[in-house]
Amino acid sequence: MDTVGGEVNTSMLTACVKLQRSPAGSVPFLLDVALQIPAGITILFGPSGAGKSTLLDCIAGLAHPDAGRIIAGGETLFDSQVGVNCPPQARRIAYVFQTLALFPHMSAEENVCYGLDGMPQQERAARVDEILKAFRVEKLRTRKPAEISGGERQRIALARSLITQPRVLLLDEPLSGLDAELKAAIVDDLRAWNTARRIPILYVTHTREEVDALGERVIAIDHGRVISTGTPMEVLEAPRHKRLAQAAGFENLLSGTVVDLREADGVMRVILNGSRCEIEVPLGYAAAGDRVRVAIRAGDILLATSQPHDLSARNVIEGKIVALETRGTLVRARVDCGVEFIVHLTPGAVRSLNLAEDAHVWLVLKTHSCHLVEE
Amino acid sequence: MDALLLSLRLALCVSAILLAGGLPLAYWLAYSNWRGKFLFEAVVALPLVLPPTVLGFYVLVAMGPHGPLGKFWQTFFGHGLAFTFEGLVLASVLYSLPFAVQPLIASFESVDRKLLDASAVLGAGTLKTFWRVILPLSIPGIVTAVVLSFAHTMGEFGVVLMVGGNLAGVTRTVSIDIYDHVQSLEYAAANRMALVLLAISFAVLSLVYAVNRQVGRQIGRRLWTPWAAK
Numbered sequence: 147m148d149t150v151g152g153e154v155n156t157s158m159l160t161a162c163v164k165l166q167r168s169p170a171g172s173v174p175f176l177l178d179v180a181l182q183i184p185a186g187i188t189i190l191f192g193p194s195g196a197g198k199s200t201l202l203d204c205i206a207g208l209a210h211p212d213a214g215r216i217i218a219g220g221e222t223l224f225d226s227q228v229g230v231n232c233p234p235q236a237r238r239i240a241y242v243f244q245t246l247a248l249f250p251h252m253s254a255e256e257n258v259c260y261g262l263d264g265m266p267q268q269e270r271a272a273r274v275d276e277i278l279k280a281f282r283v284e285k286l287r288t289r290k291p292a293e294i295s296g297g298e299r300q301r302i303a304l305a306r307s308l309i310t311q312p313r314v315l316l317l318d319e320p321l322s323g324l325d326a327e328l329k330a331a332i333v334d335d336l337r338a339w340n341t342a343r344r345i346p347i348l349y350v351t352h353t354r355e356e357v358d359a360l361g362e363r364v365i366a367i368d369h370g371r372v373i374s375t376g377t378p379m380e381v382l383e384a385p386r387h388k389r390l391a392q393a394a395g396f397e398n399l400l401s402g403t404v405v406d407l408r409e410a411d412g413v414m415r416v417i418l419n420g421s422r423c424e425i426e427v428p429l430g431y432a433a434a435g436d437r438v439r440v441a442i443r444a445g446d447i448l449l450a451t452s453q454p455h456d457l458s459a460r461n462v463i464e465g466k467i468v469a470l471e472t473r474g475t476l477v478r479a480r481v482d483c484g485v486e487f488i489v490h491l492t493p494g495a496v497r498s499l500n501l502a503e504d505a506h507v508w509l510v511l512k513t514h515s516c517h518l519v520e521e
Numbered sequence: 522m523d524a525l526l527l528s529l530r531l532a533l534c535v536s537a538i539l540l541a542g543g544l545p546l547a548y549w550l551a552y553s554n555w556r557g558k559f560l561f562e563a564v565v566a567l568p569l570v571l572p573p574t575v576l577g578f579y580v581l582v583a584m585g586p587h588g589p590l591g592k593f594w595q596t597f598f599g600h601g602l603a604f605t606f607e608g609l610v611l612a613s614v615l616y617s618l619p620f621a622v623q624p625l626i627a628s629f630e631s632v633d634r635k636l637l638d639a640s641a642v643l644g645a646g647t648l649k650t651f652w653r654v655i656l657p658l659s660i661p662g663i664v665t666a667v668v669l670s671f672a673h674t675m676g677e678f679g680v681v682l683m684v685g686g687n688l689a690g691v692t693r694t695v696s697i698d699i700y701d702h703v704q705s706l707e708y709a710a711a712n713r714m715a716l717v718l719l720a721i722s723f724a725v726l727s728l729v730y731a732v733n734r735q736v737g738r739q740i741g742r743r744l745w746t747p748w749a750a751k
Binding site: 206207208233234235236237238239240241243245247248249250251260261263306307310 | 633635638639640641642643644645646653654657658
């Protein structure tokens with residue numbers, strides 16, 4: 147295999163993958179996605195069990211789709227129609243696992259050199275120096291993985307994968323378990339490394355924070371299908387699916403029934419199940435009488451102690467505070483308005499409004515803070 | 522002392538052959554997805570439960586002048602197999618097979634599959650992955666396999682008696698020698714030999730545990746101990 151002096155290209159990764167799995171004793175799983183991943187970081191976001199890792203395994207050649215096509219760097223690596231199936235060792239697709247899988251019996255340098263067989267000594271040494279420097283782990287050369295700290299192990303794993311000059315980099319939650327600052331530093335180094343090479347990097351995560359920290363492009367998948375693509379804002383601020391809304395941190399997920407549509411205003415009115423609360427939400431694909439689900443972030447809800455007037459916000463709901471729970475710098479208020487809302491407040495707001503349990507309050511919701519989500 | 526030297530020579534030959542043949546066999550048994558694999562696993566484990574005399578009997582029949590092995594050996598080497606050192610080696614290899622192969626399988630299977638995946642995506646083929654990842658991480662299992670097949674061969678009795686008989690310098694191993702001495706009421710001589718065998722067995726097992734602990738510490742996990750075999 148030729149990993150030496152290969153042309154660094156800017157081509158896309160194309161992955162069309164269909165894979166049916168029927169593990170004994172569990173529900174059958176169907177993965178059916180078609181993705182175009184350009185150079186740069188793309189986030190693959192979705193809840194656990196959505197099929198993210200399986201998709202990466204298919205791209206790397208560790209799992210075989212029933213049907214589909216995988217093209218990287220202009221070369222077809224898998225095509226079920228013409229019977230092409232390149233083995234993983236010949237794909238030049240780097241893959242960093244969640245567990246990193248550093249070889250425990252080798253030093254950091256030996257780990258990094260692993261993919262450089264058959265390269266002249268001098269060139270190999272130059273490459274190792276360059277990549278250890280790029281990921282700031284030069285001092286760890288002779289250490290074994292067990293003697294290296296968490297964040298540095300991640301850096302070694304990245305260096306080991308990238309030194310082979312792969313066509314694509316797959317990252318399966320490699321930075322989970324690191325604190326935000328450490329994570330950001332590593333991602334910065336990864337970005338810097340990739341500015342010169344411009345390869346597609348597919349980064350899998352199921353946490354919202356990582357999407358915000360990394361995101362240029364996000365592809366959300368669930369139950370083996372792509373449910374949304376776009377910028378982090380587009381995908382996570384207006385989730386269209388219940389599971390995605392939960393994953394994206396929408397505290398309020400309320401079921402309701404559509405009362406009527408007001409196309410001219412771009413809104414529809416929804417009565418929340420089990421209450422007399424009627425709220426106005428942006429117009430969606432629904433008809434009067436349809437059951438829908440509305441997602442609202444706890445931080446998007448305003449709270450007032452007297453009935454507010456003259457507001458642009460269309461939804462003002464009367465209720466009573468059931469509980470106030472302080473969590474660090476955040477106070478979580480549970481407000482009973484016939485249905486229960488979760489509202490996030492600051493401790494300062496709680497003090498200045500003299501909020502207490504059983505207090506009579508009004509909730510204010512902007513129409514565009516109410517997102518319709520699918521089941 | 523002839524008997525002791527013969528036993529040592531036999532044990533060395535058998536463990537060398539078992540190491541060379543056991544590695545690929547254990548690799549296949551550990552990693553193959555073939556459905557019929559369990560049959561081979563059963564065959565490999567058979568000597569663990571079979572009385573040595575039963576195994577010895579069939580090997581003797583196969584090696585006899587009318588048996589397939591005996592005929593084959595006669596054609597190529599001009600003499601039969603039964604009651605020869607070569608015959609003894611062959612029978613001992615079969616008899617000690619599970620003691621070599623099972624620790625190897627256990628240690629191959631305990632290598633994290635993700636390491637093998639990582640090796641593959643870094644461009645390594647099956648052979649490189651085996652040499653650079655699986656083998657170094659299986660050292661305790663390999664030491665256990667060699668040492669156990671050595672010790673087991675040193676102490677075998679039934680198979681040797683069936684296949685090799687009792688020819689001084691050719692097939693009279695330590696355990697046969699001890700039996701001979703006891704039969705002729707030479708208890709002191711029997712005791713000398715028995716003590717040597719006991720000492721060797723103890724030394725060998727101490728070595729296995731020591732290596733397991735030492736290497737296990739280095740690579741961060743305990744591997745195989747003799748009595749944890751499947």
